[in-house]
Amino acid sequence: MHETAHELGRIAVTNVGYLWLIPLFPLIGATINALVGWKLQQLFGKKIVHRIAVTAMFAAFGVALVAFSQMLRLPSEERFLQDTLWNLMTAGRMTVDFGFALDPLSMMMVLVITGIGSLIHVFSIGYMHDEPSYWRFFSYLNLFVFAMLLLVMGDNFAVMFFGWEGVGLASYLLISFWYTDPEKAKAGMKAFVANRFGDFGFLAGLFLLFWALGGAWTPRTGSGLRNNDYQPIAELNATAGAATAAQAHALAPAVHDVKVGPTMSFRELRDQVVIESTGVKEHLAGSTIWGVSLLTLVCILLFVGAMGKSAQIPLYVWLPDAMAGPTPVSALIHAATMVTAGVYMVARLNFLFALSPSAMGWVALIGAATAIFAASIGFFQYDIKKVLAYSTVSQLGFMFIGVGVGAYWAGAYHLLTHAFFKATLFLGSGSVILGCHHEQDMRKMGGLKKHMPITRWTYLAACWAIAGFPWMNGFYSKDEILYKAFTSGHLALFGVPTPWLGPAIFVVGIVAATGTSFYMFRSYYMTFTGEYRGNAGHHDEHNEDPHSASAAAMSHLSVSVHASDGAVHADGHAHGHAAPAHGHAVHAPAAAAATAHAPAHDDHGHHGGTPHESPWTVTLVLSLLALGSFFTLFLGIPMAWTGKAPILEHWLAPALTAQEGVPFQHLSHTTEYMFQAIGVLAGAVGWFFAMLLFKDAKSEVPARLKERFLGVWTVVYEKYYVDELYAVAVLKPSLKVAQAASWFDSNVIDRLVLLTGTVTRVVANLDGAIDKYLVDGAVNAVASVTQECGRYLRSLQTGKVQTYLYGALGGALVVVLLNFLIS
Amino acid sequence: MQISLSHFLVVGALLFAFGIVTVATRRNAVGVLMGVELILNGANVNFVAFNHYSGGGVTGQVFALFVIVLAAAEAAVGLAIVLAIFQTFKTIDVRAADLMRE
Numbered sequence: 069m070h071e072t073a074h075e076l077g078r079i080a081v082t083n084v085g086y087l088w089l090i091p092l093f094p095l096i097g098a099t100i101n102a103l104v105g106w107k108l109q110q111l112f113g114k115k116i117v118h119r120i121a122v123t124a125m126f127a128a129f130g131v132a133l134v135a136f137s138q139m140l141r142l143p144s145e146e147r148f149l150q151d152t153l154w155n156l157m158t159a160g161r162m163t164v165d166f167g168f169a170l171d172p173l174s175m176m177m178v179l180v181i182t183g184i185g186s187l188i189h190v191f192s193i194g195y196m197h198d199e200p201s202y203w204r205f206f207s208y209l210n211l212f213v214f215a216m217l218l219l220v221m222g223d224n225f226a227v228m229f230f231g232w233e234g235v236g237l238a239s240y241l242l243i244s245f246w247y248t249d250p251e252k253a254k255a256g257m258k259a260f261v262a263n264r265f266g267d268f269g270f271l272a273g274l275f276l277l278f279w280a281l282g283g284a285w286t287p288r289t290g291s292g293l294r295n296n297d298y299q300p301i302a303e304l305n306a307t308a309g310a311a312t313a314a315q316a317h318a319l320a321p322a323v324h325d326v327k328v329g330p331t332m333s334f335r336e337l338r339d340q341v342v343i344e345s346t347g348v349k350e351h352l353a354g355s356t357i358w359g360v361s362l363l364t365l366v367c368i369l370l371f372v373g374a375m376g377k378s379a380q381i382p383l384y385v386w387l388p389d390a391m392a393g394p395t396p397v398s399a400l401i402h403a404a405t406m407v408t409a410g411v412y413m414v415a416r417l418n419f420l421f422a423l424s425p426s427a428m429g430w431v432a433l434i435g436a437a438t439a440i441f442a443a444s445i446g447f448f449q450y451d452i453k454k455v456l457a458y459s460t461v462s463q464l465g466f467m468f469i470g471v472g473v474g475a476y477w478a479g480a481y482h483l484l485t486h487a488f489f490k491a492t493l494f495l496g497s498g499s500v501i502l503g504c505h506h507e508q509d510m511r512k513m514g515g516l517k518k519h520m521p522i523t524r525w526t527y528l529a530a531c532w533a534i535a536g537f538p539w540m541n542g543f544y545s546k547d548e549i550l551y552k553a554f555t556s557g558h559l560a561l562f563g564v565p566t567p568w569l570g571p572a573i574f575v576v577g578i579v580a581a582t583g584t585s586f587y588m589f590r591s592y593y594m595t596f597t598g599e600y601r602g603n604a605g606h607h608d609e610h611n612e613d614p615h616s617a618s619a620a621a622m623s624h625l626s627v628s629v630h631a632s633d634g635a636v637h638a639d640g641h642a643h644g645h646a647a648p649a650h651g652h653a654v655h656a657p658a659a660a661a662a663t664a665h666a667p668a669h670d671d672h673g674h675h676g677g678t679p680h681e682s683p684w685t686v687t688l689v690l691s692l693l694a695l696g697s698f699f700t701l702f703l704g705i706p707m708a709w710t711g712k713a714p715i716l717e718h719w720l721a722p723a724l725t726a727q728e729g730v731p732f733q734h735l736s737h738t739t740e741y742m743f744q745a746i747g748v749l750a751g752a753v754g755w756f757f758a759m760l761l762f763k764d765a766k767s768e769v770p771a772r773l774k775e776r777f778l779g780v781w782t783v784v785y786e787k788y789y790v791d792e793l794y795a796v797a798v799l800k801p802s803l804k805v806a807q808a809a810s811w812f813d814s815n816v817i818d819r820l821v822l823l824t825g826t827v828t829r830v831v832a833n834l835d836g837a838i839d840k841y842l843v844d845g846a847v848n849a850v851a852s853v854t855q856e857c858g859r860y861l862r863s864l865q866t867g868k869v870q871t872y873l874y875g876a877l878g879g880a881l882v883v884v885l886l887n888f889l890i891s
Numbered sequence: 892m893q894i895s896l897s898h899f900l901v902v903g904a905l906l907f908a909f910g911i912v913t914v915a916t917r918r919n920a921v922g923v924l925m926g927v928e929l930i931l932n933g934a935n936v937n938f939v940a941f942n943h944y945s946g947g948g949v950t951g952q953v954f955a956l957f958v959i960v961l962a963a964a965e966a967a968v969g970l971a972i973v974l975a976i977f978q979t980f981k982t983i984d985v986r987a988a989d990l991m992r993e
Contacts, residue, residue: 865992866989868985868986868988868989870916873914873915874915877911
């Protein structure tokens with residue numbers, strides 16, 4: 069256990085005015101393509117659509133590089149760029165700004181998102197070539213990048229949550245991109261719903277944290293933050309409102325110039341937790357709610373959010389289904405960036421998680437469980453993308469082991485290396501799928517190394533990386549994680565210290581790493597070695613000798629050049645194009661970029677006889693990413709080799725303040741070498757068995773083993789029936805509840821409504837009758853009485869003089885008689 | 892039998908009553924005019940009788956003369972009206988002249 073070398077202070081902020089440009093460009097791209105993309109595509113072809121999208125991405129990457137260079141020029145402790153745009157809301161002492169911040173951690177994320185994102189956009193040009201709603205795809209993709217940038221660049225929880233939901237939306241839109249297929253639409257929905265569960269945890273954790281920091285609506289009495297030394301100010305101002313951000317800032321209590329109390333800003337939160345003299349740390353560590361450590365609860369709830377987004381047990385189920393989306397989407401969202409958001413969040417809040425050994429223990433434990441669970445499912449999958457999906461879930465588990473045990477930089481480093489090699493793998497699989505005419509079943513591939521050399525080499529390189537061989541980047545991050553896991557004796561579960569947990573996680577991790585190596589090389593051998601099996605179930609007219617077959621594949625790409633002989637394409641074109649194969653090769657790039665002949669290409673695609681190498685946009689991106697997977701290894705050369713901290717660890721140190729305080733055991737360098745050897749051995753063992761069993765598809769052993777252990781095989785192949793378990797445990801009860809609710813609705817609510825309607829009608833009829841007969845009757849009665857009176861009185865006026873005379877006489881007589889009577 | 896004021900008054904009242912009845916019941920316009928004459932003369936009898944019995948003066952006689960003159964004028968106007976009624980309704984039945992009813 070070593071103490072921090074120096075007293076931690078506030079983060080020095082450098083205000084800059086251009087950070088908002090980084091997310092702006094993808095937003096503009098998304099907006100243009102969403103609003104007028106279809107028209108542009110109609111008028112100018114698909115080129116204009118992807119040019120807009122790709123330009124936006126490169127512009128964002130450019131601005132990110134500018135920010136990166138500025139950050140490099142700052143002293144390492146002051147690397148914090150802030151760009152506050154406007155005030156989102158002001159409530160009492162709290163202000164929330166719409167602002168962006170870049171520290172070394174988010175800088176790394178932004179570079180990954182915009183850099184790899186740009187490459188994947190370029191890849192999509194070739195991959196989505198035949199897609200009619202090309203503009204929609206690029207619009208969604210840009211929207212995703214925008215949301216993801218908000219997520220990582222937001223300087224407070226509000227902006228982060230906005231991005232958090234935004235990437236969920238973009239993910240949903242892209243998974244169900246081909247929404248006419250109900251399965252794919254369903255997969256999108258599944259992802260969205262599973263993420264909702266996580267988001268609920270995230271929000272609950274956020275609110276709890278907010279409350280813990282003194283954000284209760286009514287001032288509390290008794291023990292609590294309010295009784296600390298800033299209490300008088302807080303009490304005085306608790307009821308005073310603030311109309312503007314400046315007023316709120318003035319109202320907020322501060323201890324030693326550090327704003328304390330409820331805040332949404334990561335920087336303020338970090339400052340008040342990290343600087344001991346504010347007392348916030350003690351308060352948080354000391355608070356309990358219903359007997360549970362409040363901080364542990366907060367961290368675990370936040371981690372539930374991470375579980376949803378980063379596909380950890382038990383919320384991982386959506387990620388394998390998310391493979392229904394186009395392959396570039398799987399690479400960008402479901403491997404390189406979005407799914408790492410949870411890891412990023414935990415790393416970003418390292419100062420909170422580090423305070424709660426129990427929460428750390430849970431994070432690491434869930435990570436380890438997910439790593440081995442998902443890896444074992446990957447063993448027997450036949451869909452190449454499913455293998456990669458489970459591999460992603462497993463690798464995310466590794467990242468959570470890293471951030472869980474407190475090796476935040478190692479988790480972040482694995483995030484970075486994984487982004488490269490998994491993007492390579494996914495895009496490689498995309499290239500294979502494209503080459504095999506939208507076939508994803510590895511049983512129908514094989515022997516592709518002849519046809520797709522570039523794809524094959526990049527895929528192999530990425531396999532080395534993920535399996536953990538020292539000449540690729542995966543080795544450095546994975547071994548650092550596992551080594552740190554082994555040396556962490558500080559974890560706890562339910563508040564009980566569990567020193568055995570670290571080594572146990574190490575063992576699980578090594579087993580999972582062996583498995584990873586095995587299934588990745590299995591997929592490699594099944595796909596690229598042996599004989600091509602793709603024609604088994606197809607029409608066989610194109611199954612000719614390899615030379616003319618590859619020539620046919622080339623002609624596939626040169627449709628634009630040969631658009632005039634479309635008729636030839638329609639009926640067995642292979643012989644027609646066998647001779648000028650070289651010419652086609654030259655034309656291939658032009659064909660790949662051309663988009664105007666999509667229908668012809670599509671028509672051709674269904675003939676699907678032979679695999680072919682993908683267009684240059686695809687192979688270029690693959691090569692760049694594979695190179696990236698190599699070069700990023702230099703960021704993490706272990707301390708045991710050079711005596712210096714790895715470059716990335718040094719770079720991330722200012723952002724990961726809790727890193728230094730984590731009490732890892734210190735073992736000798738020799739021991740560390742031994743751990744590295746174990747890691748390589750694990751990869752080698754997996755590789756060896758995969759080669760033995762699957763190379764060239766010659767071995768009969770896999771089939772025999774499958775026969776022998778059919779029961780186990782089925783259980784694993786069916787993913788441990790987790791989906792079925794969910795169907796029984798979650799879906800069925802919710803359907804039951806829905807049915808009950810429906811019954812209640814139709815039988816009780818509807819009846820109540822109908823009853824209300826009937827009563828209302830009766831009352832209305834009654835009221836109508838009263839109106840009609842009583843009120844109207846009274847009015848009419850007055851009128852008719854008047855009329856009748858008029859009619860009778862009218863007959864008095866006869867117009868005859870004598871009648872009047874009678875009247876006058878009668879009157880006189882009455883007067884006389886009265887006179888007599890009265891007197 | 893001494894003839895007293897009462898006797899005159901009874902005659903006057905009878906004349907008035909006959910006049911009224913005539914006016915009220917006659918259908919002939921000329922008869923009605925005649926009834927009016929009776930009423931006026933009934934009044935004249937009263938004037939003269941009261942003058943005589945209230946002692947001295949000629950006030951009553953003068954009034955009676957005025958009434959006679961007035962009656963002559965009235966008869967002239969009345970006959971003219973009767974003529975007009977006849978011209979309008981082609982009859983002098985007063986019941987026919989009920990245009991005022993409307």
